[in-house]
Amino acid sequence: MNLTLKIWRQKNANDKGGLVDYKVNDVSPDMSFLEMLDVLNEDLINKGEEPIAFDHDCREGICGMCSLYINGEAHGPDRGVTTCQLHMRMFKDGDTIYIEPFRAAAFPVIKDLVVDRTSMDRIQHAGGFISVNTSGNTIDANAIPINKHDADTAFDAATCIGCGACVASCKNSSAMLFVSAKVSQFALLPQGKIEATDRVLNMVKQMDEEGFGNCTNTGACEVECPKGISLENIARMNREYLKASLKG
Amino acid sequence: MALDSKIPKGPIADKWTNYKNNINLVNPANKRNIDVIVVGTGLAGGSAAATLAELGYNVKAFCFQDSPRRAHSIAAQGGINAAKNYQGDGDSTYRLFYDTVKGGDYRSREANVYRLAEVSANIIDQCVAQGVPFAREYGGLLDNRSFGGVLVSRTFYAAGQTGQQLLLGAYSAMNRQIGRGKIKMYNRHEMLDVVVVDGKARGIITRNLITGEIERHSAHAVVLGTGGYGNVFFLSTNAMGSNVTAAWKAHKRGAYFANPCYTQIHPTCIPVSGDHQSKLTLMSESLRNDGRIWVPKHMKDVEAIRTGKLKPKDLKEEDRDYYLERRYPAFGNLVPRDVASRAAKERCDAGFGVNATGEAVFLDFAAAIQRYGKETAHVRGLDENDAALVKTLGQEVIKNKYGNLFQMYEKIVDQDPYNTPMMIYPAVHYTMGGIWVDYNLMTTVPGLYCIGEANFSDHGANRLGASALMQGLADGYFVLPYTIGDYLADDIRTGTIPTDSKEFDAAEKDVRDQINHLISNNGTHSVDHFHKKLGKIMWNKVGMARNVQGLTEAIQEIKELRAEFWKDVKVPGTNEEYNEELAKAGRVADFLELGELFAKDALHREESCGGHFREDAVELDGEQKGEAKRDDENFAYVAAWEYKGEPNDAVLHKEDLEFKDIELKQRSYK
Numbered sequence: 001m002n003l004t005l006k007i008w009r010q011k012n013a014n015d016k017g018g019l020v021d022y023k024v025n026d027v028s029p030d031m032s033f034l035e036m037l038d039v040l041n042e043d044l045i046n047k048g049e050e051p052i053a054f055d056h057d058c059r060e061g062i063c064g065m066c067s068l069y070i071n072g073e074a075h076g077p078d079r080g081v082t083t084c085q086l087h088m089r090m091f092k093d094g095d096t097i098y099i100e101p102f103r104a105a106a107f108p109v110i111k112d113l114v115v116d117r118t119s120m121d122r123i124q125h126a127g128g129f130i131s132v133n134t135s136g137n138t139i140d141a142n143a144i145p146i147n148k149h150d151a152d153t154a155f156d157a158a159t160c161i162g163c164g165a166c167v168a169s170c171k172n173s174s175a176m177l178f179v180s181a182k183v184s185q186f187a188l189l190p191q192g193k194i195e196a197t198d199r200v201l202n203m204v205k206q207m208d209e210e211g212f213g214n215c216t217n218t219g220a221c222e223v224e225c226p227k228g229i230s231l232e233n234i235a236r237m238n239r240e241y242l243k244a245s246l247k248g
Numbered sequence: 249m250a251l252d253s254k255i256p257k258g259p260i261a262d263k264w265t266n267y268k269n270n271i272n273l274v275n276p277a278n279k280r281n282i283d284v285i286v287v288g289t290g291l292a293g294g295s296a297a298a299t300l301a302e303l304g305y306n307v308k309a310f311c312f313q314d315s316p317r318r319a320h321s322i323a324a325q326g327g328i329n330a331a332k333n334y335q336g337d338g339d340s341t342y343r344l345f346y347d348t349v350k351g352g353d354y355r356s357r358e359a360n361v362y363r364l365a366e367v368s369a370n371i372i373d374q375c376v377a378q379g380v381p382f383a384r385e386y387g388g389l390l391d392n393r394s395f396g397g398v399l400v401s402r403t404f405y406a407a408g409q410t411g412q413q414l415l416l417g418a419y420s421a422m423n424r425q426i427g428r429g430k431i432k433m434y435n436r437h438e439m440l441d442v443v444v445v446d447g448k449a450r451g452i453i454t455r456n457l458i459t460g461e462i463e464r465h466s467a468h469a470v471v472l473g474t475g476g477y478g479n480v481f482f483l484s485t486n487a488m489g490s491n492v493t494a495a496w497k498a499h500k501r502g503a504y505f506a507n508p509c510y511t512q513i514h515p516t517c518i519p520v521s522g523d524h525q526s527k528l529t530l531m532s533e534s535l536r537n538d539g540r541i542w543v544p545k546h547m548k549d550v551e552a553i554r555t556g557k558l559k560p561k562d563l564k565e566e567d568r569d570y571y572l573e574r575r576y577p578a579f580g581n582l583v584p585r586d587v588a589s590r591a592a593k594e595r596c597d598a599g600f601g602v603n604a605t606g607e608a609v610f611l612d613f614a615a616a617i618q619r620y621g622k623e624t625a626h627v628r629g630l631d632e633n634d635a636a637l638v639k640t641l642g643q644e645v646i647k648n649k650y651g652n653l654f655q656m657y658e659k660i661v662d663q664d665p666y667n668t669p670m671m672i673y674p675a676v677h678y679t680m681g682g683i684w685v686d687y688n689l690m691t692t693v694p695g696l697y698c699i700g701e702a703n704f705s706d707h708g709a710n711r712l713g714a715s716a717l718m719q720g721l722a723d724g725y726f727v728l729p730y731t732i733g734d735y736l737a738d739d740i741r742t743g744t745i746p747t748d749s750k751e752f753d754a755a756e757k758d759v760r761d762q763i764n765h766l767i768s769n770n771g772t773h774s775v776d777h778f779h780k781k782l783g784k785i786m787w788n789k790v791g792m793a794r795n796v797q798g799l800t801e802a803i804q805e806i807k808e809l810r811a812e813f814w815k816d817v818k819v820p821g822t823n824e825e826y827n828e829e830l831a832k833a834g835r836v837a838d839f840l841e842l843g844e845l846f847a848k849d850a851l852h853r854e855e856s857c858g859g860h861f862r863e864d865a866v867e868l869d870g871e872q873k874g875e876a877k878r879d880d881e882n883f884a885y886v887a888a889w890e891y892k893g894e895p896n897d898a899v900l901h902k903e904d905l906e907f908k909d910i911e912l913k914q915r916s917y918k
Contacts, residue, residue, distance in 0.1 A: 011825075028524060030521045030524075030662075031522075032526070032660075034526065035524045035525070035526050036524075038524070038526055038776075039524060042774055042776060042777075045774045045818060045829065046774065048820070049820070050820050050821055051820065051828070051829060053826055053828060055314065056488060057313060057318055057320070057488055058318075058320060058322065058488075059488055059526060059527045059529075060323055060485075060527075060529050060530075060656060061656060061659075062322050062409065063318040063320070063322050063323065063487060064317070064318060064322075065313060065314060065318045078659070080655065081659055085656065085659045086659075087659060087660070087662070089662060110458055111825070111826040114826060116314070117314060117315070118315070118435060120315075121315050121316075121317075121423075121433075121435075124419070124420070124423045125423045125424075125426045125427040127427075129378075129420035129421060129423050129424040130377070130378055130420070131424060132377045132378055133302050134295065134298055134299045134374055134421055134725045135302075136367070136370040136371075136373065136374050136725065138373045138374055138376075139377070140373055141332070141372045141373045141375075141376040141382075141390055142334060142389045142390055144376060145387065145388030145389055146384055146388050147388055148384050148385065148386050148388065151381055151382075151383075151384040151388075152384075154379075155383075155406055155407065158381050158413060159412070162315065162317055185379065185381065186379050189379050189381065191376070191377060191379045192379050
């Protein structure tokens, strides 16, 4: 198939940036979206133009490095996948595709489609851990039985890949789904309960300082999340936050 | 220089304990005066950085990704081995040790492997304490599954995302130390050289991938946890950015490179679909717990399936060849990876491949869906003879176990693996070879350590499934933090290492010269053009089956391709900006050198062992006819190569492998 791409080009963080049109021809439906961009880039390099910068690494939907806002949706039109797992069979011949970076005040553009998401890391530095040293001198793993349902729910929350699609999809640029996934994982496990109060307070504080917006329950994050992280996590975090605030 | 593996004396079961009792320690106050650089933030690098920081060292950690959480350990699927014997099925430290040495085809170092098995149980305790959500049974205890090449269930897992959960565990341990200021994290930084001062590794040169700035970082010791070099094949299951550059630069500064030809070709990957392909996707080995591998018995059925006239699920049971079950009745579908891969290649070479390219076999879950469906119906008191119900129930069980893998398959291939068998084919996955290290995990450069996949030590010529995660975390959490202290004890009075020395000047100049050359080369072909060409040579001539002629040709062809690359590569843009093509060019330049050494190593090893299969070294008769033939008399050693300029000039050093606790014999999975 033949496609028209309207791609955001921005030289660096200080550049204003804008959409530029490109044509790609003979795209195979079996290509992934990023492989289609590889073909375009190869073509640009051969023509002496500068290739389009975009983040990507594992290309199997787990590292969370790829992003892209495609036709107004984070990770594009398919559900439950990252951009690297989006395949061209989702598009049809003659389509025009808009490709933009994830946009949020807390995600400044580095170049073209590459953004800086270290704000999310800094939230994790503030409390996304259990304070146990890695000495190996812990109790036997089976000394802490955990209800299977809780373990599975904690796992579901822990499958967040930290890509930032929730932030990019939210009209408030809120990172609540991302933060609540980590808060929930630990809140559901006995090992995490000990520091629950400090954890949620510190992570939310850092989230606010980074310039992420608030949650107004539109649910766009859950719809666009490539890993299906549930809104329930936000509710759980709110409960944890309330409990922690009352404790002071 | 003679290779000294520094294996402690004494019985194998006491070595590690005795060693720990007798090494030098650094007191907590002095640790504050010592800096350690850790390059790479996967399971090995991430766990090492966190642990060293907890101990009190000042850690600087580096990764090329935008966050340490994205290192490629994240993509490991199936699980992590540990000799917990929770299932009471006869597991023990010795058995894990034995399985690993045997699985590695008797080409690993006994003492290292025993230590790995010894600390394995502790890893699970540690990870659970950190909040890693492993799969559990209804009673609340941890669940296990089986992996290839073993007869026990010792693999702990978190659905098909075990690597993700373990890495996020290590990342959270790092985050705690980053928050405390004990780790200084450098994201989007690529290491481009090691700096050796007075014979010791004292720092690195990095490039900031956002600004292009070339930076100098000093430390009292440097740790490389930079992963494997499977991307030398262009197509592999590695991440796009996975590269050999850090390890290769270390090699050029004096670290010997061991057994480069030991590469794992993983049997269950999604087949190549076309020339646009940028990478290959693994379908976890855990699927072989429940999936049965087959091709049609008769050529007419192969053709009918290829042309779509016959649906694979409609082919009668007696017309299918479950070739692994046929050839290896004891281990069946769970033979080790190298054996399974070669068996798939054998069937496809004989013309039985089931897709258009003739390079695919089936991995079929229909039997497992039936089995689980009936079991669930029985437990819930439903009708076990209701075929539709049984199928639905069975599919639910499979979805719970492997849902994310099935979804990946469906998205890539556009077929529903719940209703038709998966098509799979072997692909490059892991490299057992790597930087040579002694028992302390130190390379031949004092103060330069190498951990995880980047080193060579634990998996011999073939790695068993679920052992990579085990090794990465064992090295980082439990081994290196001890062994590095023994070395650093001499550095408590050294003070900060200055970065204005002539050694730093020289290393930075080398880095800048290479970048300037690449940027101003103005050739006619992109970096990928050369990388793909290299990959083709490697796959066709240094891949799953190797012979003298092919390897000799490969050495020559890679050499020529390298010359062409330096003359004709085209890198757009400048150094002083975000420039992925420039980063890629540096990596491919190093792959073009490594590839030649790889082929040279494969040519010199005139035996078949593990992932290294030589067509001129096979059993000619008897029960093992057609199987790989090892030559213990002449090749029971580690081949450690010393850099001397051109890859072809590398000098071979041998570390003889002694087997005192395991009898050296032919691997049989029959």
